[in-house]
Amino acid sequence: GAVVSQHPSWVICKSGTSVKIECRSLDFQATTMFWYRQFPKQSLMLMATSNEGSKATYEQGVEKDKFLINHASLTLSTLTVTSAHPEDSSFYICSAPVSYSYEQYFGPGTRLTVT
Amino acid sequence: AQRVTQPEKLLSVFKGAPVELKCNYSYSGSPELFWYVQYSRQRLQLLLRHISRESIKGFTADLNKGETSFHLKKPFAQEEDSAMYYCALFTGGFKTIFGAGTRLFVKA
Numbered sequence: 001g002a003v004v005s006q007h008p009s010w011v012i013c014k015s016g017t018s019v020k021i022e023c024r025s026l027d028f029q030a031t032t033m034f035w036y037r038q039f040p041k042q043s044l045m046l047m048a049t050s051n052e053g054s055k056a057t058y059e060q061g062v063e064k065d066k067f068l069i070n071h072a073s074l075t076l077s078t079l080t081v082t083s084a085h086p087e088d089s090s091f092y093i094c095s096a097p098v099s100y101s102y103e104q105y106f107g108p109g110t111r112l113t114v115t
Numbered sequence: 116a117q118r119v120t121q122p123e124k125l126l127s128v129f130k131g132a133p134v135e136l137k138c139n140y141s142y143s144g145s146p147e148l149f150w151y152v153q154y155s156r157q158r159l160q161l162l163l164r165h166i167s168r169e170s171i172k173g174f175t176a177d178l179n180k181g182e183t184s185f186h187l188k189k190p191f192a193q194e195e196d197s198a199m200y201y202c203a204l205f206t207g208g209f210k211t212i213f214g215a216g217t218r219l220f221v222k223a
Contacts, residue, residue, distance in 0.1 A: 032209050043201065043215040044159075049208070093159070097209040102147050104203075104211055106159040 002028045002098050006107035013084055013114055021079045021110045023050075023094030029074035030096035034104070035067075038091040050077040050094075084114040117142050119204050121214035128192050129222050136187040136217045138176075138202030147205035148185040150176055151213070154198045162187075162200070172196070192221045 003026040013019045023033055031052045036044040048069050049057040056069035066088075068080040081088055091111050095104040118141040128134050140146055150162040163171045165178045165185060176187045185202060202214040 034210070041218070044213045046210070046212065049210065095159075095211075097211075102205040102209070102211075103149070103161050103164065104151075104209075108158045 002026075002096070002105040004094065004096050004105045004107040006092075006094055006110050008110060009108060010111040011113070013112070015085055015114055016083055018080055018082045019084060019112060021081075021092055021094075021112070023077045023079070023096075023107050025075045025096045025105075028096075028098060030077075031074060033071060033077040033094055033096045035069065035077075035079050036093045036095065038093055038109070040091075044093060047079075052077075081112065084112070086114045088112065089114045117204065117206050117212060119202050119212055119214035121200075121202055121217050123217045124215070125218045125220065127220045127222060130194055131191050134189050134192045134196070134219065134221075136200050136202075136219065138185045138187065138214060140183050140185060140202070140204050142183075142204055142206070144207075146178070146180075146185075148176075148178060149203040149205070149211070150174070150185075150187050151201045151203055152198050153201070159201070192219075194221045194223060197221045 005024045007022045033050040035047045038044050047062045050069045050071040052071045058064045071077040091109050093109045094107045120139045148165045151159050152162040153159045174189045199216050201216045203211050
């Protein structure tokens with residue numbers, strides 16, 4: 001089956017710094033990827049749709065200047081949390097759909113802790 | 116409005132008992148619905164999709180358009196079924212929205 005990886009799996013950063021999270025489709029190409037945020041014991045909140053070669057589409061209430069998304073190739077999307085604050089601490093998950101299916105393949109997630 | 120509702124945050128059953136995880140949806144078009152599962156310390160993965168009408172790990176789900184429901188059922192729960200279950204609706208453009216999730220706890 002399709003595999004999606006994320007790096008790093010966990011990261012701790014200081015308040016005010018920026019941190020980049022990578023999402024890769026390992027054995028298939030993904031023109032579209034999705035970024036979610038998951039709070040403890042809560043559902044996934046869709047943050048944005050990452051589109052290869054064009055601007056990301058952000059969901060209502062998500063600050064595009066804070067959560068920068070770049071989809072530079074058909075296998076890589078990055079999420080950069082800029083000027084991180086403790087309230088940005090969360091579990092960030094990416095997914096990619098397989099082109100012939102409506103199914104989403106999920107990465108393992110990245111736990112971000114901002115101190 | 117496009118919405119997926121899972122009314123139960125937590126469902127606790129004994130091993131061997133039947134289990135039903137409820138899911139209701141709101142969608143103007145013809146829905147494509149899924150159940151995803153997240154086991155402890157594992158990534159989210161697809162459990163089943165309504166279009167394939169398959170049974171995975173003993174779970175089945177029937178789409179009821181009249182009641183706008185897609186409940187997940189299993190006749191005899193196993194301890195290894197303990198996990199977080201998400202009902203999901205494909206809304207086009209490969210975009211999927213998820214319900215709040217139901218944590219299933221199967222007691223020995």
